[in-house]
Amino acid sequence: MKRLLLTATAAALLQAAPASAEKVVVTADRMLDVRTGKIVDYPAVFIGDVGRITAVADARTVRWGSEVRHIALPGRTLVPGLIDMHVHLEGSSKVKGYRALEYTDSFDIVMGVPNAKRLLEAGFTSVRSAGSGSYTDVAIRQAVDLGEMEGPRITAATNPIGATGGHCDSNTNRPSLARTNKGVADGPDEVRKKVRELRKLGAQLIKVCATGGVFSRNTEPGAQQMTFEELKMAADEAHMLGMKVAAHAHGTDGIKAAIRAGIDTIEHASFLDDEAIRMAKERGTWLSMDIYNTDWTLSEGAKAGVLEENLAKERVVGGRQRESFRRSVQLGARHVFGTDVGVYPAGLGARQFAVMVRFGMTPLQAIQAATVNAAQALGRPGDVGAIEVGRFGDMVAVSGDPLADITVLEQPAAVIKGGRLVTSEAPSKG
Known part of the structure; x- marks a missing residue:
C-alpha cells in the first residue's frame, strides 16, 4: 500500500511538470493572500527553473539580474491560479x-x-x-x-x-x-x-x-x-x-x-x-x-x-x-x-x-x-492553490480588487502557469 501511495504522489508531480525552464520574477501592484484575505502591496514573486515559487518579496526592496525574466503587471492584482x-x-x-x-x-x-x-x-x-x-x-x-x-x-x-x-x-x-x-x-x-x-x-x-x-x-x-x-x-x-x-x-x-x-x-x-x-x-x-x-x-x-x-x-x-x-x-x-x-x-x-x-x-x-x-x-496542498514558496508559479492577474468586485475574475488581464506567461493584456519585460 505504501508503495502505491508513493507512486500516486510521484505521478501527480510528474503530471504537474513545469512549463518553463527559466527563472522568472512576476511583479504587480497588489497580491491577494487567499488564506487571510489581506492585500499585499507590490509583490515580487520569484519562480525557479522548475516552475515553482522560490520567494515572495517586496518589489520595492529587491533586485534581480538580467538572467531573470521580468513579467511586469502594473496596476494589476495577483491571485493564485x-x-x-x-x-x-x-x-x-x-x-x-x-x-x-x-x-x-x-x-x-x-x-x-x-x-x-x-x-x-x-x-x-x-x-x-x-x-x-x-x-x-x-x-x-x-x-x-x-x-x-x-x-x-x-x-x-x-x-x-x-x-x-x-x-x-x-x-x-x-x-x-x-x-x-x-x-x-x-x-x-x-x-x-x-x-x-x-x-x-x-x-x-x-x-x-x-x-x-x-x-x-x-x-x-x-x-x-x-x-x-x-x-x-x-x-x-x-x-x-x-x-x-x-x-x-x-x-x-x-x-x-x-x-x-x-x-x-x-x-x-x-x-x-x-x-x-x-x-x-x-x-x-x-x-x-x-x-x-x-x-x-x-x-x-x-x-x-x-x-x-x-x-x-x-x-x-x-x-x-x-x-x-x-x-x-x-x-x-x-x-x-x-x-x-x-x-x-x-x-x-x-x-x-x-x-x-x-x-x-x-x-x-x-x-x-x-x-x-x-x-x-x-490532495495537492503543496503544489497549487496559493502564491507561496514551494508551490507552482500559477497566477492570475486581474484589474481591480476581487474582494470588492468578484466579477473581475471573469476577465483575466494575465494568466501565468509555472512561471510562463500564457496570455496577457500587458507586455512582459525581457
Whole structure:
C-alpha cells in the first residue's frame, strides 16, 4: 500500500511538470493572500527553473539580474491560479441531445483541444475532469504535459462508474441501439474491478454516479442509483490506491449514502437537508455545487439541442440546488469550486463566482473555494492553490480588487502557469 501511495504522489508531480525552464520574477501592484484575505502591496514573486515559487518579496526592496525574466503587471492584482473541480473537457456546449448524432464519433475528442486552451486562458490553471468517455481526458493531460498543446494541469477521472441504466450509462428505448458505457458496474465486486481497471488505464480520480441526473435520459435526479455497499467499495478501493473519489449526487438519500461511504467530494449536492450538511461537516466531506450553469442551460440549452425533459428537470433542480448552497454556507459546510463546464462553454467558468456570492458566500470564501480549498480536496496542498514558496508559479492577474468586485475574475488581464506567461493584456519585460 505504501508503495502505491508513493507512486500516486510521484505521478501527480510528474503530471504537474513545469512549463518553463527559466527563472522568472512576476511583479504587480497588489497580491491577494487567499488564506487571510489581506492585500499585499507590490509583490515580487520569484519562480525557479522548475516552475515553482522560490520567494515572495517586496518589489520595492529587491533586485534581480538580467538572467531573470521580468513579467511586469502594473496596476494589476495577483491571485493564485484558479482550480475548477468539475469540468468536462470533451464535446461542445453547442451540441447537446440528439443533435450529437449529426457529428462524427471523434468530434467530442477533437473539441478537447480548444476547450483545454479556453480553460487555461480563463485563469483556470488546474482542473479536475469529472468524467470523460474513451479516456479523452487522459490523452489531453498527456498532450499538455508534453507541451504539445495548451491547457491546465489536469486530474483525470476517465469513465465514471455507475449502474446499468443509470445516469452514467447510455440510455435509449431502442434495443437495436442499446450499448453499455465503459464505467458501468453492478455490485461491489464489479465496482472494485472497475476502480482497478480505470486506474490502470490512467485515471487519477474515481467518479461514481450515486443518483440520477439532469442531462441523462430516463433518470430522476433525486433517485439513488448505487447502493451504500457499492459506494463504499469505490471509496475504499480508491483510497487504498491513493486516489480521491467524487460522487455525482443530486438526491438527499444518495448524498447521505455517499458521505457515509467515505466519498471525498459530493458533486451537485442539489437536495441537501440539514442532516446531510451536518454529516458532511462532521466527516470532512467537500461540496462541489455548480450553481451557475442553471442560467446557461435555461437560456441557451434548447438552442443547443437539450431536450425538454432535461430542461424540465433543470427548472426544478437548479432552484433547489441554490437554496441548498445557501443553507450549506450558513451552516459552515466545506466548499470547493466546481462548475460542470462542458454543459456551457469552457471559457465562462468564472461567472460562477458572482452567483456564489449572491447565494451567501463572501468574495473571499468564493475565491478560497477555487484555490486553497480545492488544492486540499485534490490532495495537492503543496503544489497549487496559493502564491507561496514551494508551490507552482500559477497566477492570475486581474484589474481591480476581487474582494470588492468578484466579477473581475471573469476577465483575466494575465494568466501565468509555472512561471510562463500564457496570455496577457500587458507586455512582459525581457
